[in-house]
Amino acid sequence: MKGKSVTIAEVARAAGVSTATAGRVLGGYGYSSAQKRSAVLEAAEALGYRPNLLARSLITGHTRTLGVVAGDIESPFYAAILRGIANVAETQSFGLLITNSDENVARELRAVELLQEKQVDGLIVSPCDTIGAAHLREAAARVPVVLIDREVEALEVDSVGADNIAGAQDCVAGLLAAGHRRIGFVAELETSPLGGLGPFLDAAGQGEVSARGLYPSWQRLLGYIRAHQAAGVPLERGLVRRVGQYSVAAAEREAAAMIDGPGRPSAVFTGDGLMSSAAMAAVRAAGLAIPRDLSMVGFDDLDWMAFVGPGIDAVAQPRRAMGETAARMLLERVAGLNAPPRRVRLATRRMRRGSIGPPPGRAGDAEAS
Amino acid sequence: MKGKSVTIAEVARAAGVSTATAGRVLGGYGYSSAQKRSAVLEAAEALGYRPNLLARSLITGHTRTLGVVAGDIESPFYAAILRGIANVAETQSFGLLITNSDENVARELRAVELLQEKQVDGLIVSPCDTIGAAHLREAAARVPVVLIDREVEALEVDSVGADNIAGAQDCVAGLLAAGHRRIGFVAELETSPLGGLGPFLDAAGQGEVSARGLYPSWQRLLGYIRAHQAAGVPLERGLVRRVGQYSVAAAEREAAAMIDGPGRPSAVFTGDGLMSSAAMAAVRAAGLAIPRDLSMVGFDDLDWMAFVGPGIDAVAQPRRAMGETAARMLLERVAGLNAPPRRVRLATRRMRRGSIGPPPGRAGDAEAS
DNA sequence: ATGAAAGCGCTAACAT
DNA sequence: ATGTTAGCGCTTTCAT
Numbered sequence: 004m005k006g007k008s009v010t011i012a013e014v015a016r017a018a019g020v021s022t023a024t025a026g027r028v029l030g031g032y033g034y035s036s037a038q039k040r041s042a043v044l045e046a047a048e049a050l051g052y053r054p055n056l057l058a059r060s061l062i063t064g065h066t067r068t069l070g071v072v073a074g075d076i077e078s079p080f081y082a083a084i085l086r087g088i089a090n091v092a093e094t095q096s097f098g099l100l101i102t103n104s105d106e107n108v109a110r111e112l113r114a115v116e117l118l119q120e121k122q123v124d125g126l127i128v129s130p131c132d133t134i135g136a137a138h139l140r141e142a143a144a145r146v147p148v149v150l151i152d153r154e155v156e157a158l159e160v161d162s163v164g165a166d167n168i169a170g171a172q173d174c175v176a177g178l179l180a181a182g183h184r185r186i187g188f189v190a191e192l193e194t195s196p197l198g199g200l201g202p203f204l205d206a207a208g209q210g211e212v213s214a215r216g217l218y219p220s221w222q223r224l225l226g227y228i229r230a231h232q233a234a235g236v237p238l239e240r241g242l243v244r245r246v247g248q249y250s251v252a253a254a255e256r257e258a259a260a261m262i263d264g265p266g267r268p269s270a271v272f273t274g275d276g277l278m279s280s281a282a283m284a285a286v287r288a289a290g291l292a293i294p295r296d297l298s299m300v301g302f303d304d305l306d307w308m309a310f311v312g313p314g315i316d317a318v319a320q321p322r323r324a325m326g327e328t329a330a331r332m333l334l335e336r337v338a339g340l341n342a343p344p345r346r347v348r349l350a351t352r353r354m355r356r357g358s359i360g361p362p363p364g365r366a367g368d369a370e371a372s
Numbered sequence: 373m374k375g376k377s378v379t380i381a382e383v384a385r386a387a388g389v390s391t392a393t394a395g396r397v398l399g400g401y402g403y404s405s406a407q408k409r410s411a412v413l414e415a416a417e418a419l420g421y422r423p424n425l426l427a428r429s430l431i432t433g434h435t436r437t438l439g440v441v442a443g444d445i446e447s448p449f450y451a452a453i454l455r456g457i458a459n460v461a462e463t464q465s466f467g468l469l470i471t472n473s474d475e476n477v478a479r480e481l482r483a484v485e486l487l488q489e490k491q492v493d494g495l496i497v498s499p500c501d502t503i504g505a506a507h508l509r510e511a512a513a514r515v516p517v518v519l520i521d522r523e524v525e526a527l528e529v530d531s532v533g534a535d536n537i538a539g540a541q542d543c544v545a546g547l548l549a550a551g552h553r554r555i556g557f558v559a560e561l562e563t564s565p566l567g568g569l570g571p572f573l574d575a576a577g578q579g580e581v582s583a584r585g586l587y588p589s590w591q592r593l594l595g596y597i598r599a600h601q602a603a604g605v606p607l608e609r610g611l612v613r614r615v616g617q618y619s620v621a622a623a624e625r626e627a628a629a630m631i632d633g634p635g636r637p638s639a640v641f642t643g644d645g646l647m648s649s650a651a652m653a654a655v656r657a658a659g660l661a662i663p664r665d666l667s668m669v670g671f672d673d674l675d676w677m678a679f680v681g682p683g684i685d686a687v688a689q690p691r692r693a694m695g696e697t698a699a700r701m702l703l704e705r706v707a708g709l710n711a712p713p714r715r716v717r718l719a720t721r722r723m724r725r726g727s728i729g730p731p732p733g734r735a736g737d738a739e740a741s
Numbered sequence: 742a743t744g745a746a747a748g749c750g751c752t753a754a755c756a757t
Numbered sequence: 758a759t760g761t762t763a764g765c766g767c768t769t770t771c772a773t
Contacts, residue, residue, distance in 0.1 A: 008514070010766055021744045026768060033769090034742050056489045057435070058766035061426050062749045068469070068490070077455035077692075079448070086446035089472055098490055100437075101470045103458055120425045121437070121467055145377070283679060307676030310652060323446075379750055390760045395752060402753090403758050427750035431765045 009050045018046035029054065060122065068098040069333060070118030072128040074106050079305065080276065080322060081129070084151060087326020088127060095334060097124070106131040106249065112138045119145060125333040130155050133194070133216055147336030151329045156216045159344045161336065163329045165320040167219050167302075170351030171226025172233070174300050174318050175272055177353070179234040182361050183270040183298060185242060187261050188227050189254065189282055190220040190274025192245040200245050204228070204238065215346075220274045223302055227272060242268050246278065254281030262289050262297070269362035270298035276305050279315070283307075294360030304354050314356025321349045378421045387415035398423065429491060437467040438702060439487030441497040443475050448674065449645065449691060450498070453520060456695020457496060464703060466493070475500040475618065481507045488514060494702040499524050502563070502585055516705030520698045525585045528713045530705065532698045534689040536588050536671075539720030540595025541602070543669050543687050544641055546722070548603040551730050552639040552667060554611060556630050557596050558623065558651055559589040559643025561614040569614050573597070573607065584715075589643045592671055596641060611637050615647065623650030631658050631666070638731035639667035645674050648684070652676075663729030673723050683725025690718045 015025035020039055027033035028043040029052065035043075046052075060066040069092055073081040085101065092099050100118055104111035111131050115138050118126060125147040130136055136155045142148055143160050150162035178186050196217060197203045203221070206212050207228045214222055224243065231238050244257045258281050261268065271286075273279040279301030291297050293313055301308070304319035328347055384394035389408055396402035397412045398421065404412075415421075429435040438461055442450040454470065461468050469487055473480035480500050484507050487495060494516040499505055505524045511517055512529050519531035547555050565586060566572045572590070575581050576597045583591055593612065600607050613626045627650050630637065640655075642648040648670030660666050662682055670677070673688035697716055 008766095011768095012766080022767085023745080023769085024743055026766095027743085030768075036742060039743080053485075054489055055430075055491060055766055057426050057430050057491050058749090059768070060749095061424075061430055061751090061766080062768045064749080066426070075455070076445075076458060077451045079451075082446045082448075082451040085470075086444070086472070089445060089470070093471075096486070098469050098486060099471070100467050101454075101458070102462075102468070103455070116422075117465070117467060120423055122424060122426050280679075306649075306674065307679040310649075310676040310680050312681065377750095380752095381750080391751080392753090392761075393759055395750095396759085399752075405758060408759080424750055427765090428752070429765095430750080430767090431752045433765080 008055065009047075009052045010055075011052070014043060014047045014050055014052050017050060018042040030059070065124050065337075066098075066122050067096060068100055068121070068123050069330070069337075070100045070102070070115075070121070070123035070126045072102050072104050072111055072114045072118070072126070074104055074129050074131065076101060076103050078276075080303065080320075083322035084129075084326035084329075087323035087328075088330040089326075090323075091327050091330035091334065097334070104129070104131050108132050115139065115142050124337045125149070127151055127329050127333055129153060133218060147333055149329045149333045149336070151325060152219060154216050154346075161329075161332045161345045161347075163325050163332065163347045163349065164219070165325065165351050166348040167222035167351075168214055168226040168229070169348075170318040170320075171223035171272070171302060172230045173226075173351075174302075174316070174353060175227045175230035176233065177316075178270045178272065178298060178300060178359060179230060179236060181270075181298065181359050183268075184236055184362070185239060185266075185268040185270075186227075186231075187242045187244065187268035187271040188224065188274065189244045189246065189258050189261065189271065189278045190224060191247070191249055191254075191278070192218075192220050192224065192274070193247060193249065194218065196221060200243065201240075204240060204243070208232075208238070223274050241266065249277060251277060251281050254278050255284050258282040258285035259288065262286065262291065267297075270300070270359070273299075273301040276301070276303040279303065279305060279308070279317070283311070283315070293358050296363055298359045298362075300359060304352075308354070308356065313358055315358045316356050317354045319352040319354050321351070324349055377424065378416075378419045379424075380421070383412060383416045383419055383421050386419060387411040399428070434493050434706075435467075435491050436465060437469055437490070437492050438699070438706075439469045439471070439484075439490070439492035439495045441471050441473050441480055441483045441487070441495070443473055443498050443500065445470060445472050447645075449672065449689075452691035453498075453695035453698075456692035456697075457699040458695075459692075460696050460699035460703065466703070473498070473500050477501050484508065484511050494518070494706045496520055496698050496702055498522060502587060516702055518698045518702040518705070520694060521588060523585050523715075530698075530701045530714045530716075532694050532701065532716045532718065533588070534694065534720050535717040536591035536720075537583055537595040537598070538717075539687040539689075540592035540641070540671060541599045542595075542720075543671075543685070543722060544596045544599035545602065546685075547639045547641065547667060547669060547728060548599060548605060550639075550667065550728050552637075553605055553731070554608060554635070554637040554639075555596075555600075556611045556613065556637035556640040557593065557643065558613045558615065558627050558630065558640065558647045559593060560616070560618055560623075560647065561587075561589050561593065561643070562616060562618065563587065565590060569612065570609075573609060573612070577601075577607070592643050610635065618646060620646060620650050623647050624654050627651040627654035628657065631655065631660065636666075639669070639728070642668075642670040645670070645672040648672065648674060648677070648686070652680070652684070662727050665732055667729050667731070668727045677723070677725065682727055684727045685725050686723045688721045688723050690720070693718055 015022045028035045028040045102114040300316040304317040308315035384391045471483040669685040673686040677684035
């Protein structure tokens, strides 16, 4: 605002030493006698000296600042991840430069460039596209990059995510064990691998799909499929509802179509928080009671799930831990670790709250399909 | 990671011009002929030149970076505020250095210092203490500072917050209009102005309390008091429950004590989101039905409030707008605006969802006290 | 242990 | 319109 800031040179002059000596005591490097040290410290104190980290960074070549590109910092998902990142960054007094991509490639690109120009020591990105991320490849050539939640094809860097397949499989298995044979799945499933939902289901049915590089919602679908396979329950294609975009309205339409239609499933599994909210709204609108008329489980644990009527079962992602792990891995790279890319999948946790009951119209026991 | 970065000098050499000329075209300042410009641009492109913003900042004296000290980036409240800040910052391509204070003065202090040393152009702080903020005063002398949600006594800087008094008053007035005469208030009310709750109630009763510099929860209490005064309903001190700390467990104890006790109020007003969650849990535990047994309104609108049974009424704060306003004001100061401190109070919004009914055991009409 | 001097990558006078 | 030179605030050789 106003006050010109005090430089090392001024402190040095006031203390009667050279800038080098002043720098040594103020910067905490090199040698200095107790005598000079106290003189410098005193002068610094008196003048109100504050180091200019920019100048230091320009010369040392590192900024002790990490760049983060989140989808939307306001969503509970990213907010929790960011908190985890911040926790770890703070332990090593790293600063955090945070941006939102809104799942928009152009914005992600600008963000990544800006962060690099600001000379961050490393980057944590939740990439919004799994392919053709030239900017990420370029960035990764200059600074360490860690991917979070999603992976990018052929980008050989560390990545952290939840174990989506196991989480989904476990929870759909629970539904099957409760006797459900017709389980709906509502998910984003936006950009499609393998040429669409149909081919994907075909390939997955034959165990030909690899999880790596798949978007989270597709990985969850894979878990859904595998649970069916493990239980020997045939898939019913009409029960897999692909919303195709990350929108509440579209999700609600899709959920409503499944619930109101003639072949209503006895249970619904939702692919993420947005889908859960939408499905919940559709269930309410249809006047259905959970779990009497419909059982429900969602991927992602949300606040309201603990508050509504019977409570909604969910698969909780270790969001904070994902952020912490990503930050820890990044910091290791920043510190010079030179190892092959690491791929960490964190276990999810089942939250049981009573939204799973027996299929309606049956005694409540499982039966062969 | 590996690649030494390309400097302006190298580009200049490759283009056959001076560093000054290269700087002029790459930095977009000063004059340059179309001829040299394209030569420089080409060379830059070919070499993969990326400006080093640190070096630029060191010389220009500004970083196009704003520092933010939030309480907890993970909470929906701060997350939304941050999103608002980010939205505005982005329009002027400012970066955001974000930290958490966890409402801890020592951490806030370190954060403010770190941000200053990183040479942010301005600071947005949600101060965790309304008094004795020497570090903020010091910071404000160097860079523009905008306070959010809370104010600091005798710190003459811009500030943004919700209109807590009007919001609370309006919503308690609604409860009174519905016939409630005994309305409980559960709030944090941590650091106490005027020597405690008793004296505060005394002073407020006589209209002797000024809103400025009061913590949000105290301002909301003031609204609660004024609503009673306006309706001519005497205050019942036992109904004002001071939790004294920002903890769910403590809040739940306090709420439970009020609800389970003999003199249970017919309605409860909660001072913030945490209190609302706690109160809701207590209500559930007590097996009470809303609004049949108890009416409820909370300050702060939370996700779950729209999902539970009848829906919970709330006073919504314009959180994004708070962030946006703060950022806009800060950017104005950064741009050189020199005006007396501005104090903005943003209007709240009542969310009506059906958690307010008539007091139990009455015909549902108001009656004189 | 300390100082002199060079220079990080860039912009800002000042010439021309 | 372009080049030369200085220097932002700091760290880092290199002497001593």
